[in-house]
Amino acid sequence: xxxxxxxxxxxxxxxxxxxxxxxxxxxxxxxxxxxxxxxxxxxxxxxxxxxxxxxxxxxxxxxxxxxxxxxxxxxxxxxxxxxxxxxxxxxxxxxxxxxxxxxxxxxxxxxxxxxxxxxxxxxxxxxxxxxxxxxxxxxxxxxxxxxxxxxxxxxxxxxxxxxxxxxxxxxxxxxxxxxxxxxxxxxxxxxxxxxxxxxxxxxxxxxxxxxxxxxxxxxxxxxxxxxxxxxxxxxxxxxxxxxxxxxxxxxxxxxxxxxxxxxxxxxxxxxxxxxxxxxxxxxxxxxxxxxxxxxxxxxxxxxxxxxxxxxxxxxxxxxxxxxxxxxxxxxxxxxxxxxxxxxxxxxxxxxxxxxxxxxxxxxxxxxxxxxxxxxxxxxxxxxxxxxxxxxxxxxxxxxxxxxxxx
Amino acid sequence: xxxxxxxxxxxxxxxxxxxxxxxxxxxxxxxxxxxxxxxxxxxxxxxxxxxxxxxxxxxxxxxxxxxxxxxxxxxxxxxxxxxxxxxxxxxxxxxxxxxxxxxxxxxxxxxxxxxxxxxxxxxxxxxxxxxxxxxxxxxxxxxxxxxxxxxxxxxxxx
Ligand code: SF4
Ligand code: SF4
Numbered sequence: 001x002x003x004x005x006x007x008x009x010x011x012x013x014x015x016x017x018x019x020x021x022x023x024x025x026x027x028x029x030x031x032x033x034x035x036x037x038x039x040x041x042x043x044x045x046x047x048x049x050x051x052x053x054x055x056x057x058x059x060x061x062x063x064x065x066x067x068x069x070x071x072x073x074x075x076x077x078x079x080x081x082x083x084x085x086x087x088x089x090x091x092x093x094x095x096x097x098x099x100x101x102x103x104x105x106x107x108x109x110x111x112x113x114x115x116x117x118x119x120x121x122x123x124x125x126x127x128x129x130x131x132x133x134x135x136x137x138x139x140x141x142x143x144x145x146x147x148x149x150x151x152x153x154x155x156x157x158x159x160x161x162x163x164x165x166x167x168x169x170x171x172x173x174x175x176x177x178x179x180x181x182x183x184x185x186x187x188x189x190x191x192x193x194x195x196x197x198x199x200x201x202x203x204x205x206x207x208x209x210x211x212x213x214x215x216x217x218x219x220x221x222x223x224x225x226x227x228x229x230x231x232x233x234x235x236x237x238x239x240x241x242x243x244x245x246x247x248x249x250x251x252x253x254x255x256x257x258x259x260x261x262x263x264x265x266x267x268x269x270x271x272x273x274x275x276x277x278x279x280x281x282x283x284x285x286x287x288x289x290x291x292x293x294x295x296x297x298x299x300x301x302x303x304x305x306x307x308x309x310x311x312x313x314x315x316x317x318x319x320x321x322x323x324x325x326x327x328x329x330x331x332x333x334x335x336x337x338x339x340x341x342x343x344x345x346x347x348x349x350x351x352x353x354x355x356x357x358x359x360x361x362x363x364x365x366x367x368x369x370x371x372x373x374x375x376x377x378x379x380x381x382x383x384x385x386x387x388x389x390x391x392x393x394x395x396x397x398x399x400x401x402x403x404x405x406x
Numbered sequence: 407x408x409x410x411x412x413x414x415x416x417x418x419x420x421x422x423x424x425x426x427x428x429x430x431x432x433x434x435x436x437x438x439x440x441x442x443x444x445x446x447x448x449x450x451x452x453x454x455x456x457x458x459x460x461x462x463x464x465x466x467x468x469x470x471x472x473x474x475x476x477x478x479x480x481x482x483x484x485x486x487x488x489x490x491x492x493x494x495x496x497x498x499x500x501x502x503x504x505x506x507x508x509x510x511x512x513x514x515x516x517x518x519x520x521x522x523x524x525x526x527x528x529x530x531x532x533x534x535x536x537x538x539x540x541x542x543x544x545x546x547x548x549x550x551x552x553x554x555x556x557x558x559x560x561x562x563x564x
Contacts, residue, residue, distance in 0.1 A: 071471070072469075074469065074471075074500070075469070075471035077471075078471045078472075078496055078498045078500075079471060142424065149434065149558070150558060152434060152558070152559060153553070153558045153559055156551055156553075156559060157553075159445070159446060159449070160446045163446075163448045163449050163450040163499065163512070164449075164450045164497065164498075164499075167496065167497075167498065169498045169499070169500075177499075177503060178448065181446070181447065181448065186553075187553040190553040190554060190555045191553055191558070193555040194553075194554065194555045194556070194557070194558045195558075197555075198558070201423050201427075204419045204420055204422075204423040205420045205423045205424060206420075208416050208419070208420070209416065209417070209420040210413040210416050210417055210420075211417075211420075309506075310506070313506065316508075322448065322503070323503055324503060324504070324506070325469070325500070325503050325504040327463075327465055327504070327506065329469060329504055330465050330468040330469040330504060331468070
């Protein structure tokens with residue numbers, strides 16, 4: 001529905017903003033636009049300068065939390081991992097930790113190391129996804145194809161470990177479902193060496209490329225004070241100079257026994273956010289190396305549940321390295337009480353709050369996802385920039401719409 | 407960016423990196439269905455059922471998060487036997503992991519296509535047949551994935 005305005009016969013959208021005069025133009029991006037993801041942005045423009053951006057979430061609308069309250073707890077693991085399918089182990093690890101606190105079960109040391117291993121593989125895959133999308137948003141299709149092709153290497157590693165490419169469902173209360181397969185350390189080492197070389201190529205063709213630098217440098221600056229005031233999480237926060245990481249703040253998996261750095265940068269612009277991700281990939285690879293060197297022997301599933309298995313099955317678990325659930329797993333009872341946990345995903349910190357009331361279903365299950373906390377940045381970073389900067393800033397935020405609509 | 411000299415070097419480096427991969431590409435394309443990549447050990451593909459081991463306890467149907475596995479009444483048994491609806495199955499493998507009798511097993515087959523929605527519902531009788539990959543049945547060359555520090559992934563004849 002178009003109407004022409006009186007002046008000069010110029011055709012404007014009928015959605016010309018009411019504020020100000022007709023020079024403010026209201027542009028709807030999405031919810032089905034290829035670059036918007038499953039969401040809508042209401043962008044107001046003056047010429048091609050962005051006046052304001054309203055991120056309008058809710059188009060995926062999956063009600064994960066409510067669905068999880070309607071089914072047995074163990075079934076919420078495969079359900080909730082679909083929130084961030086590109087990072088599916090990290091997204092459920094928090095839930096599993098919360099359930100473990102409620103059920104009063106601790107994973108054995110080997111399981112904690114295995115969780116760290118898959119989490120870091122997922123983090124690399126998640127960052128590669130983010131970088132690929134950021135690349136295609138700048139029309140840099142080489143970066144997009146390279147990042148997605150190299151993601152395949154890490155997905156293949158995750159598949160070797162868990163039996164599934166994306167929906168690993170690896171951690172369950174009490175431990176993990178598979179032991180380390182044979183020859184895994186060798187494969188991981190090759191993948192790491194390959195990736196180290198490729199990261200140098202990424203820098204040459206993308207992040208050091210003057211064309212790309214011109215689009216990223218000094219664009220979408222998030223100041224330190226603003227980042228903490230808005231409650232930003234993940235690499236976006238650390239690129240603004242705040243050294244906060246849930247892997248340090250919360251004792252989960254084997255992170256307290258491993259050495260790693262948390263990359264921080266001061267600039268807070270789009271380039272800094274991208275560079276922090278590259279550094280994090282390097283750190284994750286160093287963590288994977290340490291895990292494979294230090295991983296202790298022993299069971300990968302809690303004795304509390306293994307005890308419930310008949311002796312032949314227990315032996316089978318030890319021999320094959322694949323778990324067998326005891327029958328109670330189909331209807332685990334959550335005791336009365338609350339448990340909270342937080343975990344660092346590729347996108348940032350995810351927070352879980354589970355309330356049990358003695359039944360097999362959680363009374364309440366609440367998730368706060370990193371993308372839900374970071375979506376506010378669209379409103380704060382964009383104004384004042386040219387419209388062309390919109391995809392550059394969007395890409396640098398590594399925002400994942402389905403995760404916000406949990 | 408007003409540093410023409412250093413920028414020029416960086417431009418050249420970007421172009422050279424692109425050229426390197428133009429001359430020595432590291433593609434990982436597989437020409438399915440002439441070629442078929444064998445999944446790794448422990449892959450979670452279609453499920454196979456061994457009726458003779460089953461004690462008909464129903465745990466597999468109870469734990470299924472997608473309600474894909476159901477207990478079916480059969481003429482000969484008083485208790486039900488499991489069947490799966492592949493329209494719903496998410497291949498999480500919970501049913502296999504909880505089965506106390508190892509009567510369920512995940513095969514490596516994952517590329518089966520169905521012609522009708524009804525075929526996707528697999529009752530206990532059909533559930534006990536070994537699934538067959540159409541590519542393998544059609545004589546595809548079997549490949550396996552190999553990690554390579556130069557190229558990331560490579561595919562070799564299995
Ligand atoms: S693999 Fe998972 S979804 Fe499929 S039938 Fe088994 S339990 Fe259900
Ligand atoms: S869990 Fe195993 S033994 Fe029990 S009904 Fe299912 S297939 Fe049969």
